Amino acid sequence: MKFLAITLIVHAPDPVTGVRKPTGERFREVIAGALFAEELGFDGFGVGERHERPFISSSPPVVLSHIAALTTHIRLFTAVTTLSLLDPVRAYEDYATLDHLSGGRLELIIGKGNGAAQRELFHVTPEDQWERNAESYEVFRQIWRQDKVTAQTRFRPELTDAEVWPRPLQQPIRVWHGSATSKESVDLAARYGDPLFSANVTNPIEPYAELIRHYRERWEHYGHDPADIAVGAGTAGIYVARTSQEAIATYRPVFEGNVAFQKRLGLEPVFPTIEDFVERSSALIGSPRQIIDKVHRYHEQFGHTVLHLHAEASGLTGSQHRDSLELFQSEVAPVLRQGIPDPPFAWGPVLPAPPIHEEPAHV
Secondary structure (H helix, E strand, O other): OEEEEEEOOEOOOOOOOOOOOOHHHHHHHHHHHHHHHHHHOOOEEEEOOOOOOOEOOOOHHHHHHHHHHHOOOOEEEEOOEEOOOOOHHHHHHHHHHHHHHOOOOEEEEEEOOOOHHHHHHHOOOOOOHHHHHHHHHHHHHHHHHOOOEEEOOOOOOOEEEEOOOOOOOOOOOOEEEEEOOOHHHHHHHHHHOOOEEEOOOOOOHHHHHHHHHHHHHHHHHOOOOHHHOOEEEOOOOEEEOOOHHHHHHHHHHHHHHHHHHHHHOOOOOOOOOHHHHHHHOOOEEEOHHHHHHHHHHHHHHHOOOEEEEEOOOOOOOHHHHHHHHHHHHHHHHHHHHHHOOOOOOOOOOOOOOOOOOOOOOOO
16 A cells, blocks of 8 residues: 645635745745655645635645655645646646656546636636536647647637657656545546545545445446556544544544534535544554554455655644654555555656755756
8 A cells, every 4th residue: 555645735824823834935835745644654645726815826736846845755746737728738738847847646536626716716617617627638648649730629729730849758647636525537547547645535435435436437437457557535633642532632622623614614514523533434543453454444444555644734733644644654554565565566766866955068
């Protein structure tokens, strides 16, 4: 099993202290989190894309490029690239450039991923968002694979023998399809034989397991080998401690602060108590043994081989979150790596990692 640390770069008041940090400090925390993830041995680091409050993750290529310059081997993910909002040509240019700068460490998780405010900002409607997502991906995929592209499109100017530069390093890049609630994204992934990444955050396991089963059915419908399927899954939170009592006691203020925030927004929490949250959500809160058992229970339903954890934990102190991730990597990850297989493809940079402070080449 492979492990990613992912951040959506939320910029909101801390659920426990009520303090909202300056924007620059939040970005510095993200960079520090990526460096720590590589130090601990995580397999990937992901940055989300959102274009509405309370997120400041509107430019993942910029953030990931900065991380690429400071790391050597950890793979870099988007989580998710909102192709329904983007011009696929411009998105390709950004990510092909980043692919070269990172030495071929880039992977994309794409998805519709837009709320009402984002749709209004980009003039996308609920009626056309899925068609935009599919069209943008098809054009993006074609550009990545072909030197010249002709495409009849509805949502951007058509392309006729178009050349888009730079040409990519990875041939081709791996693209995951993020899935939360809709069969459209699942079907698109299955049609192209691409891996699926289940959000697995907001609800109990059942709706996510149903979508993954549908993905497997559609995968075979399109004629792909079931042995090539790869599924990833998210988690709703993490705090690993020596005992479940310590974990719940430490995480309780975080949970209660988040519930209070949801209620202020007029939302009814899916999990009303922390005990219910620990039991029925995908959150990994407890002792190492409890977390190992819970991941295996989810694996029985999902068959997933990649798991994402929160790179940051609003409400916890920095030392609490670091201690939790260190305990996960020392006592949980090795057991899961041994007991759950890896995805059915190679994992690593395309080019050998240069020294971080490499001398500039002389031309």
